[in-house]
Amino acid sequence: MLKIAICDDEKSQLNLLKNILSIHLDLKGLDYRIYEFESGEELINSINNENYDIIFSDIEMKNLDGIETAKNIRIHNKKSVIIFVTAYPDFVFQGYEVKAFNYILKPYTSEKIGQVLDSALEELDYIKDKFYIVELKSGTKKINLNNTLYFTSDKRKVNAVTLTGNIDFYDKLDELENNLPSFFVRIHQRYLVNINFVSSVESNSLTINDENLPISRGRYNSFMVEFAKTMLR
The missing domain is CATH 3.40.50.2300 (Response regulator)
Structure with missing residues (x-):
């Protein structure tokens, strides 16, 4: 406790x-x-x-x-x-x-x-498994953030893409970003990624679990700083 x-x-x-x-x-x-x-x-x-x-x-x-x-x-x-x-x-x-x-x-x-x-x-180093709690029509659900690849949004709807499947819920990506651990990094207006799963980075995109996601020009430099830190761990 x-x-x-x-x-x-x-x-x-x-x-x-x-x-x-x-x-x-x-x-x-x-x-x-x-x-x-x-x-x-x-x-x-x-x-x-x-x-x-x-x-x-x-x-x-x-x-x-x-x-x-x-x-x-x-x-x-x-x-x-x-x-x-x-x-x-x-x-x-x-x-x-x-x-x-x-x-x-x-x-x-x-x-x-x-x-x-x-x-x-x-x-x-208190939290080994980190969770985010969301409210669904079926009830409350815990999203294991350590197994979450990225979050993507479409207006008020957010989709959590995890290793075990996708979870849709209603939230704002800006508010979600403020409540997540620092290993989640914003790369685009619609994408928030778990930097621990990023395998490669190009000038305008990155690869995460064999999937390409876009990086906006304005967020590229700040993302690369965080990505470089993962190389030093």
């Missing part, structure tokens, strides 16, 4: 962050638990009982601030991914001492939280 701690002395901020994280994790089909704390002291006291995979902490809190809280956590826990949430960018430089993984500036968007969370999950 993935264990996430969130710490903020403003209850409204705790609720907002918890809701965003819950929606994002539910879409991935992950088993998780979120622990809430309204002070750095409460979070530190809980460390003896729980090992958190990811910690989201505000920096500006009463009594013990987020930086000092993280210093105390690092005494007992070297592995947790610590993500600071702050309204003041000046605090960013104070996080090196506690090996902060990332910073999120308030006010934040759900998309930003999702992106940072995905990066943290990849850092932990």
Whole structure:
């Protein structure tokens, strides 16, 4: 089970962050638990009982601030991914001492939280099989993203092409892109591909599972950067 701690002395901020994280994790089909704390002291006291995979902490809190809280956590826990949430960018430089993984500036968007969370999950190598949940007329279905070659769209309809068959559902490719792991890369207005299955690239197309898909001119350079990274893994 993935264990996430969130710490903020403003209850409204705790609720907002918890809701965003819950929606994002539910879409991935992950088993998780979120622990809430309204002070750095409460979070530190809980460390003896729980090992958190990811910690989201505000920096500006009463009594013990987020930086000092993280210093105390690092005494007992070297592995947790610590993500600071702050309204003041000046605090960013104070996080090196506690090996902060990332910073999120308030006010934040759900998309930003999702992106940072995905990066943290990849850092932990937590997700072996990644899933995307879709609603069909027949009920809820989990799409195994590790086995998905690409997504293609036609207006509001999206088709997931997987190793075991195709799955049609209603969504927007732009919104889908924001909720997928980083190994899915946009190559065209209508195509979002799993870069791990790309076998070759031409000037205006690529080959994935013996099928040619078009690459738009405006997306070619950014795609090649991501494709080059796969060669270094």
